[in-house]
Amino acid sequence: MRNVASVLHLDLDAFFAAVEQRDKPSLRGKPVVVGGVGGRGVVSTASYEARKYGVRSAMSTREARSRCPHAAFLSGRFHAYRTASEQVMAVLRATSPLVEPLSLDEAFVDLAAAGLPDLEVDTVRHVAERLRAQVAEVTGGLTASVGIGSSKFIAKVASDLDKPDGLVVVPPGGELDLLRPMHVSVIPGVGPATTERLRRAGIHTVADLEVISEDELVRMLGAAHGHGLHLLAHAEDDRPVVPERETKSVSVEGTYDTDLTDRRLMAALLTRQARRVAERLRASGLAGRTVTIKVRLHDFTTISRSSTIGSPTDAASTISRLAVALLQDLDTTGGVRLLGVGVSGLADWIQEDLFGTTEDDVEPEGDLDADLDAGAPSTAGAKATTHTWAPGMDVEHAEMGRGWVWGSGRGVVTVRFETAATGPGPVRSLKADDPALQPWRPESPDGSTVPDMHERHR
Structure with missing residues (x-):
């Protein structure tokens, strides 16, 4: 155990929802729910305004709508979340060489490796205050809750004590x-x-x-x-802060406050996780042959099941199909508290059209029709000319400029024309096939369009 408070845990507050509120001025201060927007969708993140009504992550979208019908339900924009995460991680790595990301919005930082003059409580508190200010600056106003303690466990507990936008330092000796x-x-x-x-x-x-x-x-x-x-x-935890190493597998998992018993909900969660795994694979230029699911039952028994295919893939539909199939063979009647999907056997190439289809030719298991990546344009078929207008996705109109999709249906798409820099903007309803309206993607430094989750990495 350390005798100084030198482990920092940073957790971005309601991350996905906060990014949406940052980029959509009309939603600031209002309930926002990010996740699947269809009938079998699952909440990924809820803003603090929505949490006041009992909306929480892993809740079915149907229940979230019943609790907070006036919330904005958005399918999400992974490219925006990834960019904000990269900005935050860069700030952390400029502080210490030992940064252990846990997810896009969460990381441990070893302040003992930061070259500080000392590790007294006042010193580490000052460092944390500076980090939180830098995070807000580089991300355009996102807030983070920070905890500092003598171990990962204590730092994590501390970061949860004063949310949102809080800072708690647990002095050495005060853990118990x-x-x-x-x-x-x-x-x-x-x-x-x-x-x-x-x-x-x-x-x-x-x-x-x-x-x-x-x-x-x-x-x-x-x-x-x-x-x-x-x-x-007894507050005994000597786990070190471990920086990123060579990737041997890519995985996503979630632990749920209430044991899961609905098989459809579990399939929907695995589908979402599979899509996030696929996005991470593509972002790293990787593909894998072995799909594994991890299931922790109500009695804390942890079970893993794997399936290996002939050639590496980065297709979300393939990973999802295999993951959900593996789940079918397990007895989950007592309840499930953790689900995860991983891909291993990594390579830097893929076998195209492994099953003779593209991702968009196949409906995902569980019909999670508006996962975090559902806003990507349809690529099904070489002659496709229409787009999937998912709530929350970025768009651009030839005359009215940039905005985001409020909703769509019956051949009409409703767009609010605003950006983070414009203030609340006007709402207009357009024909869904209006050629002047196109999905918008940011450009990468080399001038190419940044792909979102459905766009294949070749």
């Missing part, structure tokens, strides 16, 4: 004072099933857990889980 009053679910790995087992044993807080012997926890929860829980209940 912080943890003891907290509910046991603050400890990583303590989900609903474990919480219930502990409750039956009269264990509700970290203070209750602290006095339980390791042997008793092992008998109650198993060797690995019991040992790990015993350490964290």
Whole structure:
């Protein structure tokens, strides 16, 4: 254990929704929900305004609409999220060579490697305040919550204490004072099933857990889980901050507050994860042969299943199809608390049209028809001339300039013409096949158009 508070955890607040509010002035201060917008869609991120109505991630879009019908439901724009993430990670890496990204919006930073004059509480607090200011500056106003402590566990707990836009430093020696009053679910790995087992044993807080012997926890929860829980209940966590290494696999997973029992919802979540994995593969110029799903059941049993194909692929439809098929063989009747999709056996080439189809020729399993990438233009067939106008996607009109899709249907697309720099703009309804209206993508430094998630990497 470190004797100084030198591990920093940064978490961008309601990241996807915050980027949408930044770029869409008319949505600032209003409820925004990003994710699948179809009947079987799943919420990816909800703004804090939407969370006041009980909307949360992994909730079905149907339920989110019933709780907050006046929210803006957007399919999302991964290119914008990726750009903002890269800006933030660059700020962190300029501070320390040891940065461990956990996702697009979250990372650990080892301040002990930052060359600071000292690691006193006032010094690291000043560093954190400067980082948060720099993040807001480079991203155009996004906020981040930061926690600093003597370990990854403590830093992560601290970053959740004062959201949004908060900063909490836990001084060395104050770890247990912080943890003891907290509910046991603050400890990583303590989900609903474990919480219930502990409750039956009269264990509700970290203070209750602290006095339980390791042997008793092992008998109650198993060797690995019991040992790990015993350490964290005593604030013992010596995991190092590990910077990015050579990629051997690409994966996405999520842990859910409430055990999942709906198979359609699980299939929809795997489909979304498969698409995010495919985007990351393409962004790195990679493809893979082995698709793996990771499923953690209600009793904390973790199961992995894999399927290997003949040639590498980066197609979301292929990864999704294999992942959902692997799920079908598992018994999930007791509930699932974690789902993940990964691709390994990586190569820097792909076999085109592996199954004789392109991604857009195949409907994804679970009909998650408006995942984070659904705003990309249709490429199904060489003669395709129409576009899929998904809510939230960026567009440009030859006369009215740039804007975003408010909604579409019955041959009409409604666009609000505004950008982050213009202020709230006018709303216009146009024919869906209006040749003056086109999807908009930012240009990369070399002048090429930045691809979004559906656009194939060749």
